[in-house]
Amino acid sequence: MYKVMLVDDDYPVLDLISYAIDWEGLGLQLTGLHENGLSALEAAEHDMPDIVITDIGMPKMDGLELLRRLKERKPDLQAAILSCHSEFHYAQQAVKLQVKEYLLKDTLDPSDIRRLLLQFIAVLDEQGSLQSKQQQMELLVDRNKALMKEKFIRATISQPMLDGGKWRSELGSFGLSFQEGEIIIPVIGLLDDFLYAKRRFMTEDVLRFALDNVIEETIQAEGYRSAHFSYSPQESILLQVFPAGLQINGYEESRRMMGRIGQAIQKTLKLTMSFQIGDGSGSPELLKASLAVMRANTMERFYRDPGSVVRSRTGLNAAGDSFSALNEAGEKLRELLQGKDETAVKETAASCLAEAERQKLAPETLKDWMLKLLLDAKVKQQVAAMQRPAQSEDALYSEVMELGSFPELKAWFMERCLSAVTASKQTGLQSRRSEVAEACDFVCLHLDRKISLEEVAERLYLNPSYFSRLFKKETGETFIEYVTRMKMHRAKELLDRTGEPVGKICETLGYDNQSYFIKLFKSFAGVTPVEYRSRQHRG
Structure with a gap:
């Protein structure tokens, strides 16, 4: 739904237009009526419109200045001038601002406004379609590049290194040159708390895309000579190139770089990643061997500290x-x-x-x-x-x-x-009816996500209405009441035994609205989650 703003110091004109147009019927939302340009500009800072119809001569800020300021922020803004001025120089300025229509108040007809709005809607729809296609193309390019990078790093690890020169050339195609006399230091990044991350981002593809973006942006912003490769949704591999010799301590630089990337992931995605820095190598063959040793050290990977940045060690697999x-x-x-x-x-x-x-x-x-x-x-x-x-x-x-x-x-x-x-x-307390018992068991196993009556009824091959009546008859409460009660019991457990913030507990239990979760918990426990935790700690 496109947003429309009307600006005119002649309030009867605003009143006429606002009531004469069926905004909802056109698929539009009238977000504001303003009597001067400054008021409209301040409102747009919080809620930018897609369409603006404005007068020219107004106190505090005129309509032309308002449009100029708005178009600096939103170049594709659709705009029309509604004025009593018919002088050529006003129309000329409006043309420079790419104003599509210049309407005179003394000949104004609401049908003209409606016709104009339909034109604006058609333009915005076309722009949206083109933008969507462009975004899809960019996404496809990014996805293909990500697949090529994954294929490259997997081949580096698992396939024989037959041609070091070809390998260097392929690495260069991903933006990282590796010349003779330089060393390359590998780092393995492991996403911590993977199940929580998947719940947050819904799918592994979305999670991988988000991590790729944050890591790539950090590398570019810091100017590192590094390339990032996604090996899996849980595992990333970064290759960094440094000059050989004592001038630069590559391991300390790697440690600082991984610290920056870890901070960016935590700040942007609210996730943590731990990093293991491998041995520097002067050739593709030695790099392959270093990566193989790092990935084979399953004990070091498994018993790592979340968010840590460490030098990978050998001999820990016992x-x-x-x-x-x-x-x-x-x-x-x-x-x-x-x-x-x-x-x-x-x-x-x-x-x-x-x-x-x-x-x-x-x-x-x-x-x-x-x-x-x-x-x-x-x-x-x-x-x-x-x-x-x-x-x-x-x-x-x-x-x-x-x-x-x-x-x-x-x-x-x-x-x-x-x-x-x-x-x-x-x-x-549970029913001896197998269908109700299985439904209760399903709930206990899936408290970490949304659970609907229709979903469970389908799993049991029952009509939802019949299942609802059966559950209430056998247990004395509705299915939704039972799910909520079990989730609130789990919420209490998590508040008791963890230091996780309320927001994360809310997400862990499958709620996407924290205010709703707090309301449910207070109804169940008589206090908010924060008050409950505070009382437990005092006790």
């Missing part, structure tokens, strides 16, 4: 295999997950995680142990509630496999343990 202490704590946790003592679950889960970190267990081993424990607890809950086993194993497996660091896995595991406690609390 993983612990002792399960005695971990299994002992795990058995205790397995039993606690069937009960309702959140404090005991938190303490025991924290003990298990501390032991796993101390032993530096291999990521695959640790993930497998967690999955078995959580799935075993869920099966026991389902048996106790006489539920039909939900198809949750694949969902849990997919989630845990995407976690690329111990801090992420730690937060995920703690959240899943508390979810199991929440589900256990509901076991005695």
